[in-house]
Amino acid sequence: MNKLPTVAYFSMEFGLDSNFKIYAGGLGILAGDYLKAAKDLGYPVVGVGILWKQGYNKQIVTEEYGVIDAFPIYRYNFLKDTGVKVKVRIRNRDVYCKVWKVDNFENADLYLLDTDLPENADRWITGQLYGWFGEERVAQEMVLGVGGVRALKELGIKVDVYHFNEGHAVFAGLELVRYYMEEEGLSFEQALSKAREKIVFTTHTPVEAGNETHPLRLLMYMGANLNLTEEQLVHIGGAPFNMTVAALRLARISNAVSDLHRITANAMWAQVDRRSRIIGITNGVHVGTWADRRILESKHNPEKLWQTHTQIKRELLDFVEKRTGIKLREDVLTIGFARRAAPYKRSDLIFRDKEAADKMFKNDLQIIFAGKSHPLDDTGKEIVNNIIAMSKKYPGKVVFLEDYDMEIGKMLTRGCDIWLNNPRRPLEACGTSGMKAAMNGVLNVSTLDGWWPEACQHGINGWQIGDGFESKDEKEQDSHDLKSLVNVMQNEVIPTYYKNRDRWVKMMQNSIESTLEKFSAERMVKEYYEKMYIQKSHED
Numbered sequence: 001m002n003k004l005p006t007v008a009y010f011s012m013e014f015g016l017d018s019n020f021k022i023y024a025g026g027l028g029i030l031a032g033d034y035l036k037a038a039k040d041l042g043y044p045v046v047g048v049g050i051l052w053k054q055g056y057n058k059q060i061v062t063e064e065y066g067v068i069d070a071f072p073i074y075r076y077n078f079l080k081d082t083g084v085k086v087k088v089r090i091r092n093r094d095v096y097c098k099v100w101k102v103d104n105f106e107n108a109d110l111y112l113l114d115t116d117l118p119e120n121a122d123r124w125i126t127g128q129l130y131g132w133f134g135e136e137r138v139a140q141e142m143v144l145g146v147g148g149v150r151a152l153k154e155l156g157i158k159v160d161v162y163h164f165n166e167g168h169a170v171f172a173g174l175e176l177v178r179y180y181m182e183e184e185g186l187s188f189e190q191a192l193s194k195a196r197e198k199i200v201f202t203t204h205t206p207v208e209a210g211n212e213t214h215p216l217r218l219l220m221y222m223g224a225n226l227n228l229t230e231e232q233l234v235h236i237g238g239a240p241f242n243m244t245v246a247a248l249r250l251a252r253i254s255n256a257v258s259d260l261h262r263i264t265a266n267a268m269w270a271q272v273d274r275r276s277r278i279i280g281i282t283n284g285v286h287v288g289t290w291a292d293r294r295i296l297e298s299k300h301n302p303e304k305l306w307q308t309h310t311q312i313k314r315e316l317l318d319f320v321e322k323r324t325g326i327k328l329r330e331d332v333l334t335i336g337f338a339r340r341a342a343p344y345k346r347s348d349l350i351f352r353d354k355e356a357a358d359k360m361f362k363n364d365l366q367i368i369f370a371g372k373s374h375p376l377d378d379t380g381k382e383i384v385n386n387i388i389a390m391s392k393k394y395p396g397k398v399v400f401l402e403d404y405d406m407e408i409g410k411m412l413t414r415g416c417d418i419w420l421n422n423p424r425r426p427l428e429a430c431g432t433s434g435m436k437a438a439m440n441g442v443l444n445v446s447t448l449d450g451w452w453p454e455a456c457q458h459g460i461n462g463w464q465i466g467d468g469f470e471s472k473d474e475k476e477q478d479s480h481d482l483k484s485l486v487n488v489m490q491n492e493v494i495p496t497y498y499k500n501r502d503r504w505v506k507m508m509q510n511s512i513e514s515t516l517e518k519f520s521a522e523r524m525v526k527e528y529y530e531k532m533y534i535q536k537s538h539e540d
Contacts, residue, residue, distance in 0.1 A: 005044070006159055007046070008047075010162065010168075011027065012049065012168040013056075017406065026432060027166060031047065032286075033284070033286035033289065034524070035047050036521065037525045045108045045525075047107070049112050050114070051100055052074075054131075055128075057071060058070040059372050066388070067384045079102060082099045082111070085099065090222060093122065095143070096119055100112045111155065113143050134215075138214060138219065144172070148172055149162075161200060162199050163528070163532075164250075166204050170250065172199075174224070178191075178227055179191075192236070197535075200254065201247040201251035201255075201276065203247070203257075206429060216239050237249070245272050248275035249275050251276045253531075255279050255528075255532060256278050256429070257450075258430045258454065259280040259453070259454055260425075260449065260453050261280065262280030281524060282430065283430040283432050283451065284525075285520065290413065290436040291439040291516070294308050295312070300509075305509065306505050312440075315411070317329075317330060324399055328399065332366045334415075334417045334418075335350075335366070335416060335420045336367075337370075337371075338371060338412050341373035341381070347383055351390055352482050356489075360494070361397045366397045368401065370402075370404040370409070371383070372404040410436075415442075419445065420446070421433075421449075422465065425466065425469070427449070429450060430451050431446075431452070434446060435451060438512070438514075439519070441508035443504075443511055445463045445485075446463075446464065446465065447465050455518070457510070461514045464488075465484040
């Protein structure tokens with residue numbers, strides 16, 4: 001086998017462990033799982049990220065104010081000092097970035113940049129993940145992209161492929177273009193072409209707000225143009241400068257994170273000229289992190305599998321009681337719903353048919369919610385407050401776990417009976433929590449969005465709701481999907497759980513078998529190498 005290319009994977013966040021607070025949600029968990037799978041496979045991958053002083057946000061719920069955010073300062077004693085410092089010029093001032101190494105979570109080496117140094121006037125650039133406003137976001141992305149490329153050079157790591165996980169790393173591409181122009185004397189077009197040979201890109205959210213734009217004047221003021229002219233910036237990212245558009249043009253090839261998302265993303269960015277092709281490489285999750293070993297060991301024995309599941313469910317209910325003081329019942333069908341608090345995810349959909357909800361929650365169901373909103377997202381906070389209102393309406397049947405993190409995610413995707421996911425199709429790019437649930441025999445009940453159309457065998461390894469219906473009219477789509485959800489719950493899910501245990505356990509087995517390898521991060525990383533990193537595979 002030829003020597004594999006060395007890949008530097010750039011991401012704003014990495015979710016490696018619940019107590020290492022440098023992640024916000026799914027994007028970071030994916031990045032952490034990617035590094036763990038690369039390590040398992042022995043592939044030449046390094047991660048590049050930021051050491052966030054306060055992480056994302058600690059979100060707590062109070063009686064008086066509802067959702068409030070706290071920002072503790074975290075200290076970590078496992079960081080390794082590389083002895084490397086690099087300089088990035090931001091707002092006409094030198095900002096020094098210290099480089100730390102993290103390798104103790106069974107992960108490929110991760111290098112984190114840190115501006116919290118006495119010699120910096122701007123120590124707080126690496127303070128809060130996705131914190132504050134435009135200027136700080138650009139500064140953070142300059143540290144990640146420009147600082148990241150320079151750190152790898154200083155560390156002596158020869159990179160063959162720069163992989164941008166979402167558009168945040170785009171300034172790494174501009175830094176490569178600058179380097180080829182200033183250090184190698186290439187023209188702008190030549191430098192752009194040479195940089196493209198080394199860059200690949202993963203696009204995530206199909207939601208407009210998730211694709212970041214910045215005014216050109218701001219980039220020039222910040223120094224993010226890296227000596228490129230306004231005209232050259234427009235050539236790469238348009239005006240205003242769109243980070244996703246720039247990444248699509250800087251990359252030689254790009255990928256969406258599920259097959260449906262491939263179709264959505266190609267349609268969404270169809271008008272962008274000179275962009276790379278967007279192929280589909282469906283996300284995967286790190287089996288060793290997310291699948292309970294006890295479940296995998298008992299998956300072939302139906303009786304043992306049910307006993308094991310019951311034991312893990314008990315552990316979840318104890319965990320919920322410790323956190324909330326609410327004791328849920330072991331013999332009641334338990335739904336898990338854990339998501340970022342965003343409107344398109346429709347966390348309250350099951351409650352919108354009040355009559356059906358009253359009936360189901362009175363007799364047959366209990367639900368455990370977890371979720372977090374961005375500190376500046378008032379709508380997201382309203383969604384969390386609405387769920388808390390439902391927990392008061394259905395006491396002892398609806399529970400909300402505050403401050404959603406990897407630990408809560410692990411407990412829920414292992415211990416619930418079903419995993420509910422009802423985003424408006426096609427706005428869920430992938431939705432990896434459903435994969436984690438499926439591998440643990442927790443049956444998915446989901447709209448055919450993200451990864452689920454690739455996995456769903458209705459009534460065999462889980463259930464679909466909505467039949468893949470899409471409408472530009474949100475009310476029409478919500479009404480259609482709500483009707484389908486109530487129908488599937490009342491006529492299929494609830495009767496199977498309470499009246500046909502053998503079939504339920506068979507579905508659990510099917511769920512595990514059909515997802516364990518197909519939706520693993522190992523499969524994903526192998527596909528990245530085959531379809532993105534090794535150039536021969538896409539020269540067509």
